Amino acid sequence: FRELIEILAISRNQKLPQPGEESQILELLIQRDGEFQELMKLAVDQGKIHHEMLLLEKVVEKRDNDIQQLQKQLKEAEHILATAVYQAKEKLKSIEKARKG
Numbered sequence: 001f002r003e004l005i006e007i008l009a010i011s012r013n014q015k016l017p018q019p020g021e022e023s024q025i026l027e028l029l030i031q032r033d034g035e036f037q038e039l040m041k042l043a044v045d046q047g048k049i050h051h052e053m054l055l056l057e058k059v060v061e062k063r064d065n066d067i068q069q070l071q072k073q074l075k076e077a078e079h080i081l082a083t084a085v086y087q088a089k090e091k092l093k094s095i096e097k098a099r100k101g
Contacts, residue, residue: 004029 004025
């Protein structure tokens with residue numbers, strides 16, 4: 001944009017401007033503005049996508065924490081059940097001994 005404006009300013013300062021030069025510069029300026037507007041729209045869209053990704057990452061992190069908590073609780077339950085099974089087997093052994101005795 002700066003170059004186009006500088007060219008426009010230089011052509012205005014010249015004594016004999018080229019015919020049609022100003023309209024060409026203006027057309028280029030309009031074209032560049034359109035390209036800039038498209039890039040700005042793309043940047044806004046990418047910003048929205050980035051924001052969504054951040055939100056989803058937080059959700060995934062929370063789910064990971066939930067899964068880790070559940071895994072910890074399952075290990076605790078497994079340990080309790082293993083202990084209960086062992087104690088039940090020991091009790092059965094002692095009952096068998098008592099019957100034989």
